Amino acid sequence: MRTRPLKVALLGCGVVGSEVARIMTTHADDLAARIGAPVELAGVAVRRPDKVREGIDPSLVTTDATALVKRGDIDVVVEVIGGIEPARTLITTAFEHGASVVSANKALLAQDGAALHAAADENGKDLYYEAAVAGAIPLIRPLRESLAGDKVNRVLGIVNGTTNFILDKMDSTGAGYQEALDEATALGYAEADPTADVEGFDAAAKAAILAGIAFHTRVRLDDVYREGMTEVTAADFASAKEMGCTIKLLAICERAADGASVTARVHPAMIPLSHPLASVRGAYNAVFVESDAAGQLMFYGPGAGGSPTASAVLGDLVAVCRNRLSGATGPGESAYAALPVSPMGDVVTRYHISLDVADKPGVLAQVATVFAEHGVSIDTVRQQGKDGEASLVVVTHRASDAALGGTVEALRKLDTVRGVASIMRVEGE
Amino acid sequence: MRTRPLKVALLGCGVVGSEVARIMTTHADDLAARIGAPVELAGVAVRRPDKVREGIDPSLVTTDATALVKRGDIDVVVEVIGGIEPARTLITTAFEHGASVVSANKALLAQDGAALHAAADENGKDLYYEAAVAGAIPLIRPLRESLAGDKVNRVLGIVNGTTNFILDKMDSTGAGYQEALDEATALGYAEADPTADVEGFDAAAKAAILAGIAFHTRVRLDDVYREGMTEVTAADFASAKEMGCTIKLLAICERAADGASVTARVHPAMIPLSHPLASVRGAYNAVFVESDAAGQLMFYGPGAGGSPTASAVLGDLVAVCRNRLSGATGPGESAYAALPVSPMGDVVTRYHISLDVADKPGVLAQVATVFAEHGVSIDTVRQQGKDGEASLVVVTHRASDAALGGTVEALRKLDTVRGVASIMRVEGE
Ligand SMILES: NC(=O)c1ccc[n+]([C@@H]2O[C@H](COP(=O)([O-])OP(=O)(O)OC[C@H]3O[C@@H](n4cnc5c(N)ncnc54)[C@H](OP(=O)(O)O)[C@@H]3O)[C@@H](O)[C@H]2O)c1
Ligand SMILES: NC(=O)c1ccc[n+]([C@@H]2O[C@H](COP(=O)([O-])OP(=O)(O)OC[C@H]3O[C@@H](n4cnc5c(N)ncnc54)[C@H](OP(=O)(O)O)[C@@H]3O)[C@@H](O)[C@H]2O)c1
Numbered sequence: 001m002r003t004r005p006l007k008v009a010l011l012g013c014g015v016v017g018s019e020v021a022r023i024m025t026t027h028a029d030d031l032a033a034r035i036g037a038p039v040e041l042a043g044v045a046v047r048r049p050d051k052v053r054e055g056i057d058p059s060l061v062t063t064d065a066t067a068l069v070k071r072g073d074i075d076v077v078v079e080v081i082g083g084i085e086p087a088r089t090l091i092t093t094a095f096e097h098g099a100s101v102v103s104a105n106k107a108l109l110a111q112d113g114a115a116l117h118a119a120a121d122e123n124g125k126d127l128y129y130e131a132a133v134a135g136a137i138p139l140i141r142p143l144r145e146s147l148a149g150d151k152v153n154r155v156l157g158i159v160n161g162t163t164n165f166i167l168d169k170m171d172s173t174g175a176g177y178q179e180a181l182d183e184a185t186a187l188g189y190a191e192a193d194p195t196a197d198v199e200g201f202d203a204a205a206k207a208a209i210l211a212g213i214a215f216h217t218r219v220r221l222d223d224v225y226r227e228g229m230t231e232v233t234a235a236d237f238a239s240a241k242e243m244g245c246t247i248k249l250l251a252i253c254e255r256a257a258d259g260a261s262v263t264a265r266v267h268p269a270m271i272p273l274s275h276p277l278a279s280v281r282g283a284y285n286a287v288f289v290e291s292d293a294a295g296q297l298m299f300y301g302p303g304a305g306g307s308p309t310a311s312a313v314l315g316d317l318v319a320v321c322r323n324r325l326s327g328a329t330g331p332g333e334s335a336y337a338a339l340p341v342s343p344m345g346d347v348v349t350r351y352h353i354s355l356d357v358a359d360k361p362g363v364l365a366q367v368a369t370v371f372a373e374h375g376v377s378i379d380t381v382r383q384q385g386k387d388g389e390a391s392l393v394v395v396t397h398r399a400s401d402a403a404l405g406g407t408v409e410a411l412r413k414l415d416t417v418r419g420v421a422s423i424m425r426v427e428g429e
Numbered sequence: 430m431r432t433r434p435l436k437v438a439l440l441g442c443g444v445v446g447s448e449v450a451r452i453m454t455t456h457a458d459d460l461a462a463r464i465g466a467p468v469e470l471a472g473v474a475v476r477r478p479d480k481v482r483e484g485i486d487p488s489l490v491t492t493d494a495t496a497l498v499k500r501g502d503i504d505v506v507v508e509v510i511g512g513i514e515p516a517r518t519l520i521t522t523a524f525e526h527g528a529s530v531v532s533a534n535k536a537l538l539a540q541d542g543a544a545l546h547a548a549a550d551e552n553g554k555d556l557y558y559e560a561a562v563a564g565a566i567p568l569i570r571p572l573r574e575s576l577a578g579d580k581v582n583r584v585l586g587i588v589n590g591t592t593n594f595i596l597d598k599m600d601s602t603g604a605g606y607q608e609a610l611d612e613a614t615a616l617g618y619a620e621a622d623p624t625a626d627v628e629g630f631d632a633a634a635k636a637a638i639l640a641g642i643a644f645h646t647r648v649r650l651d652d653v654y655r656e657g658m659t660e661v662t663a664a665d666f667a668s669a670k671e672m673g674c675t676i677k678l679l680a681i682c683e684r685a686a687d688g689a690s691v692t693a694r695v696h697p698a699m700i701p702l703s704h705p706l707a708s709v710r711g712a713y714n715a716v717f718v719e720s721d722a723a724g725q726l727m728f729y730g731p732g733a734g735g736s737p738t739a740s741a742v743l744g745d746l747v748a749v750c751r752n753r754l755s756g757a758t759g760p761g762e763s764a765y766a767a768l769p770v771s772p773m774g775d776v777v778t779r780y781h782i783s784l785d786v787a788d789k790p791g792v793l794a795q796v797a798t799v800f801a802e803h804g805v806s807i808d809t810v811r812q813q814g815k816d817g818e819a820s821l822v823v824v825t826h827r828a829s830d831a832a833l834g835g836t837v838e839a840l841r842k843l844d845t846v847r848g849v850a851s852i853m854r855v856e857g858e
Contacts, residue, residue, distance in 0.1 A: 138571035311721075332776035
């Protein structure tokens with residue numbers, strides 16, 4: 001074993017960074033044995049230098065992250081600051097000054113992954129980010145390496161723990177969205193400003209990263225269709241139950257049937273209770289992968305939290321250090337397939353639509369005609385009525401999102417349709 | 430991209446090998462793009478040269494596997510013959526003649542993994558075998574790489590599809606073992622001689638491989654306690670149901686509480702229906718991993734079959750080819766922890782014991798005394814009796830296997846105990 005240590009600069013020492021530092025200390029011998037050389041924490045960049053940080057040598061702490069990554073003797077920079085800047089500039093500066101990088105930054109990777117990979121390649125360095133998607137769950141490495149000899153057709157996952165906690169609460173207690181969110185906030189599962197989670201931004205970033213890796217193409221954040229879960233109601237859960245389903249916020253990346261394009265989207269959807277993703281409870285994450293040869297695989301575990309995320313960061317750190325010792329680099333970006341990303345209108349799936357309609361004869365015929373005119377074929381219809389008001393629940397066969405959109409627009413124009421109470425996609429069948 | 434192809438020798442062209450060859454042809458462009466060089470099938474060794482093999486150029490087929498691996502121009506040998514010899518000698522010969530090796534051979538890896546890894550290291554070559562455990566499910570790579578910065582404490586899995594199919598059938602239909610086995614055989618899930626599966630030999634080989642990788646130590650096949658599932662009865666399933674459990678054949682690798690030793694075992698066990706492994710249906714496999722930082726992870730998918738297994742083989746092939754191009758080798762055996770493997774008697778778990786007893790006063794007191802004398806504490810007892818015959822179902826708290834063994838031996842000596850109908854471990858709580 002080499003005795004000269006590999007030097008690690010830690011950028012950020014918050015929820016994730018503090019756990020990375022802790023495990024680097026407590027597991028130092030194991031890390032050294034697994035890497036083939038000891039690793040040394042050479043510097044820790046933070047915003048507030050005077051905060052007491054247990055187990056961190058104060059002489060290592062600096063607010064000058066730029067100077068730290070420019071030192072020139074750093075082997076690996078671990079970026080766990082988050083956000084776009086200064087993280088982006090720090091990472092590219094690190095490459096230019098000879099370091100490889102491990103990051104947990106999904107927002108940055110989803111937005112600028114291509115440029116960062118290019119910077120890594122130019123400098124012959126590694127960029128690893130297993131922790132950026134689904135925390136502790138090994139997903140990037142299995143997709144990029146284990147399935148490298150296979151053709152992935154679909155990735156379907158619960159990749160945001162906050163929203164899964166909320167939806168699970170709504171499902172199990174009948175609570176409304178706000179009540180469930182309040183509980184998530186009180187228990188620390190939701191941040192004070194939960195927008196990134198509940199509006200699906202966080203999941204969309206992960207979908208972009210996953211789609212790119214799964215299909216060997218480039219998927220930008222803007223390519224991902226995104227719908228949050230703030231409008232999911234207790235009534236939606238009741239409807240889902242009647243269908244033998246539950247509701248999950250899903251990230252779905254698909255290769256088109258002809259193989260010539262891909263789609264990526266995040267939205268709430270009904271899935272059958274028999275689907276393995278339906279039983280993913282609380283803040284857990286799980287991702288389903290379908291490929292030509294392997295068939296259906298599922299990966300399940302904690303999608304966030306300081307120590308699970310640190311586990312993923314440290315797995316990458318070991319890999320990058322090993323690469324460094326052997327003078328090699330790991331598999332970088334693989335976007336050779338260069339497939340176009342189709343718009344949401346091209347996505348084909350099933351739909352569950354609840355309509356408030358006048359309770360009089362002929363309404364069903366009118367509604368059915370509209371579906372037929374738009375080429376959307378109906379699977380089942382359920383009518384419930386009393387006192388001149390009625391509701392109509394329509395479940396369709398597979399149709400394009402564009403066709404469904406046209407159908408709904410036309411339905412809204414019918415005199416007998418008082419309103420479209422909800423539209424939800426049905427997945428996982 | 431390099432235009433000179435990497436040369437692959439395929440040893441064996443049966444269920445798995447024929448799929449490897451097929452995908453190498455159909456996915457040639459993707460493989461080339463992902464590796465950075467084309468791969469060429471340079472030779473195929475089989476036993477029966479005259480068998481028609483669709484898609485295989487007959488001029489590549491040979492019965493002289495030894496000559497093929499000695500050719501000297503082979504970059505990667507894919508060993509999918511199975512069994513100990515000639516596979517073992519072919520693999521070491523391959524290393525000596527400059528090739529790296531990808532294998533799906535769990536029996537060989539479990540028996541001779543250490544020697545094969547040593548041969549790979551001596552020659553500076555790679556030995557990869559993702560397909561040897563749980564077919565298509567990425568497991569070796571996540572354990573060896575993704576969790577390389579973490580400390581794994583437990584691996585608990587369903588790693589044999591044949592037995593899971595049989596047990597699932599017994600559970601869902603109430604069938605007995607023989608009936609379920611017959612159905613598995615008729616559907617091609619069980620081989621004509623099912624011994625390796627139903628007696629747990631196959632699962633034990635996988636347990637040895639998993640324990641070694643998870644705990645960075647060496648676990649030999651002989652170190653694995655093994656009990657098959659041929660004696661599981663419909664009555665056991667009925668008892669399991671009463672406890673809110675089902676029965677699975679589990680491979681369990683554990684680090685002792687003090688961290689100083691490990692155990693590895695394969696046996697049928699009751700697990701709660703709420704445990705994610707309880708809902709693994711049919712011939713699917715799933716493995717639960719518990720580690721310090723990541724917490725609980727689960728990996729699920731098809732554990733066997735030609736094309737799923739080929740997916741894993743090809744993932745390894747891509748990795749090994751990439752290593753070859755960069756002049757590096759991947760992470761090899763990591764056995765630095767050198768932990769002793771404790772005998773089964775040291776394993777601590779819970780037990781479900783059914784006794785046939787005389788239906789007279791004082792029997793329960795006698796039985797309870799025996800448990801107490803052996804330091805095995807009882808959680809619940811259920812008594813059912815009629816016509817002078819009764820049964821007593823005891824569920825214990827956690828106790829060592831040695832203590833339980835002593836208890837059962839003493840119980841058998843009681844006049845009032847007519848027989849010990851079944852003993853089953855209870856796991857996953
Ligand atoms: N938390 C999770 O469960 C989780 C899961 C997966 C991925 N991630 C990702 O991991 C990254 C870090 O998340 P986190 O939860 O650990 O965040 P956090 O708790 O807010 O910590 C951020 C850290 O960065 C430091 N920092 C902020 N701005 C800085 C600057 N300009 N220069 C130097 N240091 C700066 C902060 O310093 P102070 O300590 O002085 O404030 C703090 O130590 C993010 O990309 C996040 O998306 C987090
Ligand atoms: N099948 C699965 O689902 C699965 C899953 C995971 C792992 N595996 C592992 O994969 C390996 C292969 O399994 P398999 O199911 O593909 O076996 P298989 O169908 O029996 O194929 C074995 C192949 O090896 C050839 N062979 C046998 N002895 C040979 C010799 N002395 N020299 C050259 N070739 C020889 C056979 O030739 P002929 O074609 O001429 O008979 C045949 O092509 C085993 O280690 C197995 O444990 C299999």
